[in-house]
Amino acid sequence: MYVFFRGEWVDENKAALGISDLSIQRGYGVFDFFRVRDGVLVYVEDHLERFFHSARIMHLPVPHSKEELRRILLELTEKNGVTEAGVKMILTGGYSPDGYEIANPNLIIIQHAMKAPEAKPMQIITHEYVRDFPEAKTINYTAGIWLLQKLKEAKADEALYVKNGEASEFPRSNFFIVTKDNVLKTAARNVLKGVTRDKVLQLAKLHYKAEEGIVTAEEIRHAKEAFLTSSSKRILPIVSIDGRATGHGKPGEITMHLLKLLREFEDAYIETRR
Amino acid sequence: MYVFFRGEWVDENKAALGISDLSIQRGYGVFDFFRVRDGVLVYVEDHLERFFHSARIMHLPVPHSKEELRRILLELTEKNGVTEAGVKMILTGGYSPDGYEIANPNLIIIQHAMKAPEAKPMQIITHEYVRDFPEAKTINYTAGIWLLQKLKEAKADEALYVKNGEASEFPRSNFFIVTKDNVLKTAARNVLKGVTRDKVLQLAKLHYKAEEGIVTAEEIRHAKEAFLTSSSKRILPIVSIDGRATGHGKPGEITMHLLKLLREFEDAYIETRR
Numbered sequence: 160m161y162v163f164f165r166g167e168w169v170d171e172n173k174a175a176l177g178i179s180d181l182s183i184q185r186g187y188g189v190f191d192f193f194r195v196r197d198g199v200l201v202y203v204e205d206h207l208e209r210f211f212h213s214a215r216i217m218h219l220p221v222p223h224s225k226e227e228l229r230r231i232l233l234e235l236t237e238k239n240g241v242t243e244a245g246v247k248m249i250l251t252g253g254y255s256p257d258g259y260e261i262a263n264p265n266l267i268i269i270q271h272a273m274k275a276p277e278a279k280p281m282q283i284i285t286h287e288y289v290r291d292f293p294e295a296k297t298i299n300y301t302a303g304i305w306l307l308q309k310l311k312e313a314k315a316d317e318a319l320y321v322k323n324g325e326a327s328e329f330p331r332s333n334f335f336i337v338t339k340d341n342v343l344k345t346a347a348r349n350v351l352k353g354v355t356r357d358k359v360l361q362l363a364k365l366h367y368k369a370e371e372g373i374v375t376a377e378e379i380r381h382a383k384e385a386f387l388t389s390s391s392k393r394i395l396p397i398v399s400i401d402g403r404a405t406g407h408g409k410p411g412e413i414t415m416h417l418l419k420l421l422r423e424f425e426d427a428y429i430e431t432r433r
Numbered sequence: 434m435y436v437f438f439r440g441e442w443v444d445e446n447k448a449a450l451g452i453s454d455l456s457i458q459r460g461y462g463v464f465d466f467f468r469v470r471d472g473v474l475v476y477v478e479d480h481l482e483r484f485f486h487s488a489r490i491m492h493l494p495v496p497h498s499k500e501e502l503r504r505i506l507l508e509l510t511e512k513n514g515v516t517e518a519g520v521k522m523i524l525t526g527g528y529s530p531d532g533y534e535i536a537n538p539n540l541i542i543i544q545h546a547m548k549a550p551e552a553k554p555m556q557i558i559t560h561e562y563v564r565d566f567p568e569a570k571t572i573n574y575t576a577g578i579w580l581l582q583k584l585k586e587a588k589a590d591e592a593l594y595v596k597n598g599e600a601s602e603f604p605r606s607n608f609f610i611v612t613k614d615n616v617l618k619t620a621a622r623n624v625l626k627g628v629t630r631d632k633v634l635q636l637a638k639l640h641y642k643a644e645e646g647i648v649t650a651e652e653i654r655h656a657k658e659a660f661l662t663s664s665s666k667r668i669l670p671i672v673s674i675d676g677r678a679t680g681h682g683k684p685g686e687i688t689m690h691l692l693k694l695l696r697e698f699e700d701a702y703i704e705t706r707r
Contacts (some may be wrong), residue, residue: 176457178436178541183450183572186460209569217575218582247532249457252578258521260581267452277587291459291565291575296510299575300459301491301565304526308492415565416498 161238163231163268165193166222168238171269180265182250187261188251188298189213193390194273194352195236195244195264197431200272201425202390204230205354210248213295219264245391249298257427276391280398280410283329283387284315285376289322293349308392317387319400322349326374332389333396335359336374337413339384344378347371355388355421362420368415384411393425435512437505438683439486439702442512454539455526460590461535462525467628467664468547469510469518473706475699476664477503479628483570484522490569493538495526495539509544519665521542523572523684535661550665552692554672554684555602558589559650563596567623577604591661593674596623600648606663607631610648610656611687618652621645629695636694641687658685667699668692 160354163287164174165315181187186326191210194201207225214221223231247269253262259429281332286309288302319334320327327349328334333356335345346357361410379385396410405411438448455461468475481499490493497505516576519542527536560583562576580592593608594601600621602608605706607630609619617637619630637643653659659671659679669690670684679685 162619164452172451174452174620176452176454177446178438178448178523178543180457182457182460183454183462183525183541184572185578186456186572186573188457188460188464217579227548249452251457259578261578267457288565291562292579297575298458298460299573300573301461301573304455304459304461304533304535305491305566370673 160270161235162270163266165265165267169178169269176182176265176428177249177254179254179256180257181255181258181261182298184255185252185256186299186301187217188218188249189219189296190247190298191296192245192247194242195270196275196425197429197433198236198242199400199429200232200246201237201428202354202358203232205357206390208328209296209352209354210250213297214250216292216295217297218261219252222251222264222266226303227233231268235268238364239270241255241270241272243273243275245272248272248418253415273391276393278415279394280409281316281387281395282314283317283319283397284310284313284401285326286318288320289327289349293327293351296351300330300355307331321376324376325349326376326379329387332387334374334387335388336379337384337411338378339381339383341367341383341413343367343413344374346372351392353388354391355393358396358424359421362424363417366416372380382406384410384414390393434544435509436544437540439539439541441564441642442618448475450525450539451528451532452620453532454571454629455529455535458532459526460530460575462523463491463570464521464523464572465566466519466521469515469520469544470549470699471703472510472516473703473707474506474510475702476502476628476632477506479631480664483626483628483660484524487569487571488524490566490681491571492498493526495524496538496540505542509542515544515546517547517549518544518579518702520544521624523611531674533579547665548623550667552684552689555590555669556588556592556673557591557671558584558675559600560592560596561596562594563601563623564594566613567601567625568623574604580604585612594599595650599623600650603661606649606661606666609660609662610653611685612652612653615657615687616640617641617643618648619645620648627669629664631670632698633662633691633695636698637691639687640690660685674682
């Protein structure tokens with residue numbers, strides 16, 4: 160596979176960053192990720208918008224305009240001849256002479272073949288944590304990676320960040336509950352504003368009451384349904400939280416309805432851009 | 434300069450990490466840093482101990498024993514022919530096939546010529562933050578790097594992390610105050626246990642009352658003296674905090690006495706190992 164590496168087209172196995180790069184020295188960088196389906200870059204305008212937003216928060220100038228990046232992404236997809244894939248854009252702090260100050264950021268765009276997501280039911284646990292710079296999609300997954308061992312021990316699929324009784328997000332996805340009164344709720348603060356999260360909120364508002372606000376640990380315990388959203392996974396139903404069944408321990412009705420709506424919305428998006 | 438890169442001796446400019454490395458993908462890794470003086474690895478046993486401790490916390494197996502690493506560090510110093518230098522050992526999450534799970538960690542040891550530190554007086558600001566995994570020296574400096582712009586705007590030298598009225602540490606150094614009653618205080622929790630911090634505590638206890646505990650924002654305001662400690666800087670006196678003079682806005686007497694004691698202690702360490 161080709162990657163777009165520091166302004167050039169390079170074979171993925173030959174792309175290597177000098178060790179003075181601030182990602183290696185200080186874990187400093189931002190990224191974004193989205194799917195390619197039927198050769199179409201899914202919601203690329205939203206992801207580019209967020210990528211630039213993350214970069215701005217973290218003081219990293221992007222070495223291309225949004226239009227240029229979009230052309231590069233299309234060229235990458237053509238060169239690699241993939242129709243179903245995931246694309247990752249990483250922007251690091253650059254080759255830093257003192258290993259501390261931000262230099263000219265290095266941009267890397269990677270593409271991997273990827274199957275369409277399936278709605279596998281999730282068993283989750285909660286973990287006391289809140290991300291730094293939640294509004295930015297930084298490469299700092301120190302907590303997320305560290306948690307993998309805890310997940311394995313707990314035989315769970317994902318860990319939900321909860322801080323002072325307030326739920327925020329998963330390391331790589333957003334969190335929704337459906338209350339007993341059929342109201343959808345997702346955290347308004349301390350979260351990355353997921354592209355799929357926004358689509359789901361929009362779609363949900365057409366059929367249900369849906370709100371962004373504070374989701375408490377108490378509300379989670381009494382939720383009728385719960386699910387997660389992400390660009391790579393769309394919607395995954397949550398069937399247990401900290402070992403306790405959510406709803407009846409099966410994917411919820413509203414959850415599956417929203418997944419159906421989201422798929423149809425995505426189909427229409429793809430259709431008009433193919 | 435030579436670096437020890439993934440088991441081989443490589444020219445620093447040719448050492449490059451494949452982009453699947455977990456430091457680039459997820460900012461995941463640990464490191465340690467110490468000085469070389471007169472060809473002697475200063476407090477190397479403490480730094481190796483801490484490096485292994487950090488790696489253990491973050492689930493990263495170190496690919497060498499402490500004894501092997503010590504020999505590699507000595508060989509590096511010989512090959513580079515440096516007598517005064519800084520040495521950095523970085524251990525990343527390795528080349529991760531899925532860009533998320535820990536693989537075989539990559540070890541990189543870098544050496545740069547470095548002058549002995551000078552006791553430049555510091556003007557600091559406080560910043561509401563506490564590090565994740567404070568006991569581990571992870572490569573995650575997202576907050577520290579982000580703060581550089583804030584420091585420039587405030588015309589300050591360093592930012593002290595304070596959370597809920599409790600001071601912890603600087604991004605790269607520890608923090609001490611001297612109270613009006615000549616008691617030394619430094620944070621016991623939410624800090625990396627600095628090697629210099631420990632030496633200073635030991636030395637201070639021979640001459641003063643010194644304690645690890647909670648250092649409140651209130652105590653900082655009434656402190657008679659304040660200083661920071663780090664392996665690369667030894668002791669730096671702090672003369673102002675958030676724009677307000679500390680003590681009389683000059684390096685404190687006890688601070689300078691401790692720096693003298695620390696230098697003598699280091700001299701003796703070097704003398705016996707040369």
